[in-house]
Amino acid sequence: MDTTSPHYPQTDDSHLHALNTVPTPRSNRVLSSPPHDVVRLIQCFHCSQPLRAPLRLPCGNAVCRACLPPIHRRTGITYPANEDRKQGFTCLWEGIDENCAGEHCVADCGGDILLARLVDVFEEVLGASSTTVQGGFRVIWHSIERDTGKWIEKSSTCQGRGLLEGIYDLAKRGLFDYDASEVKYELDGHVKQDDGVLSKLMDAMQSELDCHVCYSPIVDPLTTSCGHTFCRGCVIMIMNHSDLCPVCRRKLNVDSTVHVEPSNQRIAGLLETLFPEQTASRREAVAQEGADTDNDETKLPLFVSSLSLPTVPTFLHIFEPRYRLMMRRVMRSRNHQFGMIIPNRGGRSQGVLGRSRFMQYGTVVVVERYEPLPDGRSLVIVTGQSRFKVLGSEFVDGYHIGRIQRVNDMSITEEERQESMETSALSGFNETNSSDKEKALDAMSTQELFDVGQNFVRQQHSQGAAWLQPRVLLAYGGIPDDAARFPWWFASVLPIWEEEKYELLPTTSQRMRGHEPKTYISQSVVVGAFLAILMVQVATNAGQVLRTRWRERQSQQRVEREQESPQPTSESPDEAGLNEEPARDAG
Structure with a gap:
């Protein structure tokens, strides 16, 4: 925006104060950004009106709940295997915001309690304001026509209000586009921004923008799954002690993604726009505190x-x-x-x-x-x-x-995107072809990789594998049904070298770890065959030893019996009477 344009308010007594100055005294507060940039922070990207029941998106943006794009059935997604993750939509910020992955899961969206409250504050201060001024203003801007994709010029007129209140009123009536660019103001009469209204808005906003953990202005705002917003550093501190929200006590599911989760862009924008100096000072203090504490914590x-x-x-x-x-x-x-x-x-x-x-x-x-x-x-x-x-x-x-x-692991959203890309791009490879085996492995879904590992373990358990004896399961627990825990459990009980198991530690996704059991299975088959051969050899050698000892014992017992029995005397056949002839009768 060209602030030197004759259509932009000038800095004399009959116009709005210069918008690029930031006086620190509360009594002389002025905006560091044009009014339309402030109002845009609570406008919906789709309908251009102030957000109604704002819905936070995984990319950090927000939209009216009623303006959520059409929902479709997601394909190529098997992990996590929850029914509520099978519905998705194409984000309005696809191709616009680099933090937006394009497709979002409905389950990853939720209410934004703080943003809803801030929208209410805008309405209470600007919408209900009774301030009237002589004259009015006309605002001119360029916007993209959604049907044709062409840039067109638009304009709206507001009477009896200051610039900030007037722009908010136009947005409320759907007469000022969210994506307005090259905005120019044509003033009619003594139109200026009422500093009292601005101070009232900033005072009301400031009391809402304090973190409920550190009780200081929020830095790097992170909105949790329950809808509450805290400093990112405060969420990290919370997760070190508990997995419950400090406000509503609901379970927080951000432990592994807290460092990479996108910030709440609307809250961050309001802080930067309305309180730039305080935000910069607070960020510097938090950075210094982090430098001091991280050395101990790490x-x-x-x-x-x-x-x-x-x-x-x-x-x-x-x-x-x-x-x-x-x-x-x-x-x-x-x-x-x-x-x-x-x-x-x-x-x-x-x-x-x-x-x-x-x-x-x-x-x-x-x-x-x-x-x-x-x-x-x-x-x-x-x-x-x-x-x-x-x-x-x-x-x-x-x-x-x-x-x-x-x-840390990548976010669930990135995990799902990776699975969808791999399975769709590599589907159709023939696993029987040795050159395609590795690609066929990549083409398997995350759930299929999990099933392969789990089925192998169950098969080995039914066959009485030594590494799945009851004492092992008693120590490490039964076969997990959780795909996130299974690779760690499987690697712990499998009898392979630690250096092979070590390769799991640098991985950052469940899908990457899901590939490892396929390698482990082939290794365990070799190990199992080796153990089986070893057991057969041991059994054979033991049998031979037992048979040899049994024969030696039998021979020794026979000798002992012969030594204990008396020896018979030797007689001639005649003396024994064996060859006597019968007596003949006398004739």
Whole structure:
């Protein structure tokens, strides 16, 4: 917009104050943006009227609930396998906003409580204002005609109101387009913005834009699934202690996506437009606080030993003096957490760590059970919570303390988009053809990958596989029905090398982890065949040993019986009377 245009209000006593100045005193507040830019923040993109029952979208935008685009059945989506995720729509911001994926799931949309309240504030202050001025103004703008896609010039006239109130009134009547550009004002009489109305609006808005966690102006606003809006940093802090909303106590499902979830663009825009200086100051303070606290929060003692995976238990016997000390310190800490990481046995380069003693990725574990023994050793049961990447480390009292960065999964929306793209692009490959096997694997849906792994485990369990004995299932739990937990459980119980299981830790999607069981299955078949051959050999050797020992024992018993029985005396046949002839009769 050309603010030097003769159609734009000038800075004399009979016109609106310059809109590019931001006086700090409350008594002399003026807008740093044109009135139409302020009103646009609460306008609907589709109907151009103030938002009615605003619906938040996964891309961070908002639309009237009644203006939601037509809903269609989504295809190529199998994970998560919820019925409410099978309905979607094409977003109005497709191709306009780079944060918009184009298609959204209806289940990912929801009410925006704060935005609805702010729209009400606009109505209370601007819509119900009784302020009247002499004359009026005419606003001219260019807009795209939706039927033809051509730019056309439009105009509207407002009488008896200031600029901000007038633009709001035009928007309320559907006479000012959301996408208006090259906006010009033609003033009629002494039209200016009433600073009292502006101050009243800003005062009412400021009281609503405080975070309910830190009680300060919201920074980087994030709207949760329940519809409440907080600072992103406050949501992260909440999720470290609880998964419930601090306002309504509903369960929050943003743990793995809280760092990548788009900000609420309407709330952020209102803060930047109405309170630019306060917002900048608050953002700077939060950044400094984050720099100070992140160093403590991202430092974690590292136990270089065995592999631990998220959601599954690991059983530890702590006997080394250095790790005894570490465990005592962990148990004195508030969260009872430390990092599990495996040694770098192959001496491979680990990114910025170089050829470190341990691998670059690990798992944050929390102590579930701690049993100290009289001699200083301890038995510990831990459960994996999240994954991390080691950025650096220091050696303290014999063990490593790592500077870590959390590894998060991509959002469910991105997960679904990836599945849809792969299955649609790679469908039709012949899995029997060796050259197409890898592509056929990519063409399988996420649910099919999960079913392959789960069916294999059930088959092995029915055949009495040694790695699925009752004691194993008692320790790690039964076969999970949750596709998100299954890869971690499967890798934990499968008897393969830790280095093979380690490849799961850097993955950022359920679909990527779903590919691993196919590899594990082929490996486990080889392992199973090897174990079967080994058992046959052991059984054969044992049988031979038993038969040899049995024969030796039988021979020894026969000798002993012969030694105990008396030997018979030797006689001639005549003496024994065996050859006597019968006596003949005398004649």
